[in-house]
Amino acid sequence: MAAAAFFASVVSVRAVLLLCVAAAASAQLSATFYDASCPRALATIRSAVTAAVRRDPRMGASLLRLFFHDCFVQASLRFFLLSVGCDGSVLLADTANFTGEQGSFPNKGSLRGFDVVDSIKAQVEAVCPRTVSCADILAVAARDAAVTLGGSPYTVLLGRRDSTTASLSLANSDLPSTTANLSDLITGFARKGLSTTDMVALSGAHTIGQAQCTNFRSRLYGESNNLNAAALRATCPQSGGDGNLAPMDPATPTAFDKAFFTGLIQQRGLLHSDQQLFSGGATDALVRAYASNGGTFRTDFAAAMVRMGSIGVLTGNQGQVRVACSRVNS
Numbered sequence: 001m002a003a004a005a006f007f008a009s010v011v012s013v014r015a016v017l018l019l020c021v022a023a024a025a026s027a028q029l030s031a032t033f034y035d036a037s038c039p040r041a042l043a044t045i046r047s048a049v050t051a052a053v054r055r056d057p058r059m060g061a062s063l064l065r066l067f068f069h070d071c072f073v074q075a076s077l078r079f080f081l082l083s084v085g086c087d088g089s090v091l092l093a094d095t096a097n098f099t100g101e102q103g104s105f106p107n108k109g110s111l112r113g114f115d116v117v118d119s120i121k122a123q124v125e126a127v128c129p130r131t132v133s134c135a136d137i138l139a140v141a142a143r144d145a146a147v148t149l150g151g152s153p154y155t156v157l158l159g160r161r162d163s164t165t166a167s168l169s170l171a172n173s174d175l176p177s178t179t180a181n182l183s184d185l186i187t188g189f190a191r192k193g194l195s196t197t198d199m200v201a202l203s204g205a206h207t208i209g210q211a212q213c214t215n216f217r218s219r220l221y222g223e224s225n226n227l228n229a230a231a232l233r234a235t236c237p238q239s240g241g242d243g244n245l246a247p248m249d250p251a252t253p254t255a256f257d258k259a260f261f262t263g264l265i266q267q268r269g270l271l272h273s274d275q276q277l278f279s280g281g282a283t284d285a286l287v288r289a290y291a292s293n294g295g296t297f298r299t300d301f302a303a304a305m306v307r308m309g310s311i312g313v314l315t316g317n318q319g320q321v322r323v324a325c326s327r328v329n330s
Contacts, residue, residue: 028159028313028315028316029157029159029160029310029313029315030158030159031155031156031158033136033157033159034132034158037128038124038128038131038132040127040128041127041128041131041132041140042140044120044123044127045120045124045137045140045141045144046140046144048116048119048120048123048141049063049116049140049144049145049148050144050148052119053145053149057149057208057254058208058210058254059112059116060146060149060254060256061145061205061208061209061210062111062113063113063117063138063141063142064146064205064208064209065111065113066091066113066114066117066138067086067138067139067141067142068202068308069090069101069107069111070085070086070087070088070089070090070138071085071192071308071312072085072174072175072192073085073090073166073170073171073174073175085311085313086135086138086139086160086308086309086310086311086312086313087135087160087161087162087163087312087313088134088135088138088160088162088163088322088325089101089165089166090102090111090166090171091114091117091134091325091326092163092166092325092326092328093326093327095327099168100166101168101171104168104171104172104175105172106172106175106177107175109212109243110212114326116141117134117325118325118326120137120141121134121325124137129323130323131321132321133160133161133162133321133322134162134321134322134325135161135162135163135313135314136158137325139156139158139160140156142305146208146256146301146305149254149256150255150257151256151298151301151302152295152298152299152301152302154303154305155306156306157306157309157310159313160313160314160315161313161314161316161318161321162314162319162320162325163314163319164320164328176188176189176273178211178216178272178273179218179272180272180273180276181273182276182281182282185199185273185276185277186199192308193307193311194304194307194308196282197286197300197304198300198303198304198307198308199283200277200286200290200300201290201297201301201303201304202301202304202308203277204258204260204261204290204297204301205301206248206249206260206271207248207252207256207258207261208249208254208255208256209247209249210247210248210253211245211246211248211270211271212242212243212245213236213241213244213245213246214242214243216236216246216270217236217238219270219271219272219275220232220236221233221238223275224267225267225269225275226267226268227270246270247270248269248271249263251263256298257294258290258291258292258293258294261278261287261288261290262291264278265278265287265291
């Protein structure tokens with residue numbers, strides 16, 4: 001067998017195995033997991049998230065991004081061994097003896113919302129000590145953040161446990177790049193057991209997100225596009241201003257709607273990786289469908305969040321329920 005064909009078959013087998021493991025993990029999660037042990041958990045999280053997003057609408061995108069970056073790191077089959085994904089590992093702060101994921105290239109200086117998660121955790125601990133995991137809090141908070149800004153409600157399956165470790169190297173390698181082409185995006189999501197539809201739907205979270213200048217400078221100055229060049233170049237000069245921010249959906253930056261996909265059809269995707277979703281390839285039809293029907297997008301997004309949230313979870317006696325989300329229990 002040719003090397004390329006062998007590699008493709010291995011990736012395919014890994015994807016199938018990951019889907020099977022994800023299905024098994026999902027079966028261990030339950031929508032009613034805290035009904036007896038902490039019946040006030042979901043209401044406490046929802047109230048805190050709603051207040052945080054109303055204070056700062058950008059926090060909605062930040063909480064979604066935290067959840068995505070938690071689930072995507074380590075949730076893969078490497079040489080047929082599964083390592084965990086939605087485990088709260090992204091919340092672990094560095095210590096003198098431990099380097100976590102927050103300092104990785106995709107995360108450093110851009111992830112935010114840790115203080116909100118810590119506040120929610122403290123409120124939940126006051127109601128039900130040592131009961132609700134940080135991983136579950138993050139999964140629920142991401143859902144509530146999207147709903148607060150106009151997303152469709154969906155049921156979050158619960159019962160995740162928290163990791164006692166994290167991986168800087170996997171955070172650097174596993175998270176999708178803003179310079180990725182369509183084939184890279186499709187392959188990267190498939191390795192996590194997620195479909196192309198999941199990938200496009202999850203990318204729609206960028207309808208409420210912002211991007212740093214360093215991540216869209218090459219598209220702004222080096223690609224043909226219909227971006228508002230004058231305004232964006234003031235925000236993002238050819239040198240300097242790397243951390244300056246611009247909305248990925250300037251039309252309705254704080255509404256969870258279909259405008260992001262309309263912008264892609266108009267060639268106004270801020271990131272190269274986003275515009276790849278509408279670039280004459282296999283995902284064009286799906287982008288058109290979401291642009292014409294926001295309800296379809298929100299429904300597919302909700303389903304994709306449930307699938308992503310079930311990949312590589314720790315359950316039962318695995319891991320721990322951290323008392324503070326930023327550190328492992330002593």
